[in-house]
Amino acid sequence: MSASGWVFMVLVWTFVIGLFVYCFYRILFGGSNQLSE
Amino acid sequence: MAGNAIGIGNFLRFPGQAAANGGGAFMIPYFIALIFLAIPLMWLEWAQGRYGGVRGHGTTPGMFHLMWRSRFSKYLGVLGLFLPTVILIYYSYLASWTIGYSIYTVFNQLPKVQEAGITKEDLAALARGEIRDKLLEGLPITRADVDAFLTQGVATPPMVEFLKAINLSEEKIAQLTPEERLENLEAAIVKEKIVKPFDNARKAYIGAVTPDGKPVGDIFQVPMFTYLVFLGVFAFSLFVLARGVSGGIEVLAKVGMPLLFVLAIILVIRVFTLGHPISETMGPLNGLAFLWEPQWTIERNGREVFVLLDPQVWLAAAGQIFFSLSLGMGAIQCYASYLREKDDVALTGLSTTSANEFAEVVLGGSVAIPAAATFFGITATQVIASQGTFYLGFASMPPVFEFIPLGQVLGALWFFLLFIAAITSVMALAQPIIAFLEDEFGLPRGRAVAILGALWFPSTHLCIFLNGALDVMDFWAGTFGPPLFALIEIILMMWIFGADRIWAEVLRGAQLRPWRFFYYSAKYIAPLILAFVLGFWVWLNIITPILNGSILQQGVEGQGTGWTVWVTRVFLLALFIGMCVMVRVAFKRRQEEATV
Numbered sequence: 001m002s003a004s005g006w007v008f009m010v011l012v013w014t015f016v017i018g019l020f021v022y023c024f025y026r027i028l029f030g031g032s033n034q035l036s037e
Numbered sequence: 038m039a040g041n042a043i044g045i046g047n048f049l050r051f052p053g054q055a056a057a058n059g060g061g062a063f064m065i066p067y068f069i070a071l072i073f074l075a076i077p078l079m080w081l082e083w084a085q086g087r088y089g090g091v092r093g094h095g096t097t098p099g100m101f102h103l104m105w106r107s108r109f110s111k112y113l114g115v116l117g118l119f120l121p122t123v124i125l126i127y128y129s130y131l132a133s134w135t136i137g138y139s140i141y142t143v144f145n146q147l148p149k150v151q152e153a154g155i156t157k158e159d160l161a162a163l164a165r166g167e168i169r170d171k172l173l174e175g176l177p178i179t180r181a182d183v184d185a186f187l188t189q190g191v192a193t194p195p196m197v198e199f200l201k202a203i204n205l206s207e208e209k210i211a212q213l214t215p216e217e218r219l220e221n222l223e224a225a226i227v228k229e230k231i232v233k234p235f236d237n238a239r240k241a242y243i244g245a246v247t248p249d250g251k252p253v254g255d256i257f258q259v260p261m262f263t264y265l266v267f268l269g270v271f272a273f274s275l276f277v278l279a280r281g282v283s284g285g286i287e288v289l290a291k292v293g294m295p296l297l298f299v300l301a302i303i304l305v306i307r308v309f310t311l312g313h314p315i316s317e318t319m320g321p322l323n324g325l326a327f328l329w330e331p332q333w334t335i336e337r338n339g340r341e342v343f344v345l346l347d348p349q350v351w352l353a354a355a356g357q358i359f360f361s362l363s364l365g366m367g368a369i370q371c372y373a374s375y376l377r378e379k380d381d382v383a384l385t386g387l388s389t390t391s392a393n394e395f396a397e398v399v400l401g402g403s404v405a406i407p408a409a410a411t412f413f414g415i416t417a418t419q420v421i422a423s424q425g426t427f428y429l430g431f432a433s434m435p436p437v438f439e440f441i442p443l444g445q446v447l448g449a450l451w452f453f454l455l456f457i458a459a460i461t462s463v464m465a466l467a468q469p470i471i472a473f474l475e476d477e478f479g480l481p482r483g484r485a486v487a488i489l490g491a492l493w494f495p496s497t498h499l500c501i502f503l504n505g506a507l508d509v510m511d512f513w514a515g516t517f518g519p520p521l522f523a524l525i526e527i528i529l530m531m532w533i534f535g536a537d538r539i540w541a542e543v544l545r546g547a548q549l550r551p552w553r554f555f556y557y558s559a560k561y562i563a564p565l566i567l568a569f570v571l572g573f574w575v576w577l578n579i580i581t582p583i584l585n586g587s588i589l590q591q592g593v594e595g596q597g598t599g600w601t602v603w604v605t606r607v608f609l610l611a612l613f614i615g616m617c618v619m620v621r622v623a624f625k626r627r628q629e630e631a632t633v
Contacts, residue, residue, distance in 0.1 A: 002326070017395060020388075
């Protein structure tokens, strides 16, 4: 895979995984007004 | 809620759509649609659902009426009952295929490539450009056709016909470079000799062909096993639904979702430890490269087109986002209606999106495409994916599992993973109509589930027995309906109810404050993208077939114009009208109760 492919994949995976971890961290520990899902 | 959004769309439809639409070329509009369209729409649907829920309406007819006091608004909201119910009708049957295939794999009932005498060495030879005689057996081309094509670039009539099966026109064949000639010939051979027997097995599983491979016509001859598996899935679904949201659906999601992620991670690890079993130039990273190398142009009719100006890629990408996130179906509003007024819809919506995208781009993108690329190469993977949504998952994965150690176990896990993904979505799709019967008619849950079952069970028999019925339903409810309903929702919420009012709903109780950017995106950019996608879709699928006359042969849905298609269309129309009448009766009933 070329450098641009790696960069695109790493950026997108970081964004998606980061968002996933952030959201569930906020749900579990953030004191959010969110019902458990 | 993640159980609703995560479905077979993540593991089957996404890799199929991505591979069929140019891999890296698909991913660019896909992410633009995710940011500008999906995330704001997800928040709006959650906010609308909670807004309706706290005012006693768990489904979109009531929610639409609350937001737009017009006598017509509730009928627009009927789409939020109609679409999930129709999708439920055929999706439940698809869910039964996945568990049926899992059982088939455990008991070794699928075809075997190696029983046909084809080995890994034959595939390795093919990857080197050496086409062995046994791979040509039973094909319409001979060794002389192959030699003429590869050495002199001459496509004989049998070769042209053979390559047409992988969507290569005569003109395109004439333009191929020597390297492309070999790649495309290899891909056509893989499709015909390796993958097609598995697609025939799928057709035999649903009774579309006889056991010896002959088409059966308009009415499928469904094997007893297939039917019994459907009965089992249907009974299980009713049982879980009858236990309610917290007692049934949540329990299933709480067990199913972690299990799904664990199974998916096991499969991803296995795929990425495959190495290079066929050729040094074919491995899982080649599959990833195909998916992730950004491609800014895509070939259309022999011309290179800038990918962001190509409506077909946009259509595929936006359609995938809708299907995958269950947007524009009325299902999200129904779940959101159970929230309290101060519950955080911003965080809930974003977590649903992120869980789905994790399952889709990270896990779903790392199984089927890298596995197929490892064994068959990129060109063949593209060819396989372009044959249809289920080809990559149902027809290319079984031969892959046959060639790897513990393949039988992994194959059973793969189809079981698809089953978990599908069954949790079935629960979500059933919820709007059940909630409507509970909220608007005051029925107890058990009776509401029984009424749904009485509608659902016979309706699915159209898909089980009538050739083309499933595709017609999928066309209207799975492809056309969601973007249309989403456009209606956005206009209703951002332009009629009021952008500031609905955005205040999104922000109410939210610790996570969405950027103002998403407000403008929801108000201006999302409806423009939707109108563009929908307009092009209508042009491509309805106006063009009418203009060129193909509508008389193909029908709007591409399934012909036979009586089975008409029966399905009449059924869908009757169901929609029936739901409109039901909504009218429910609203009259409410009005009468209010005046008493």
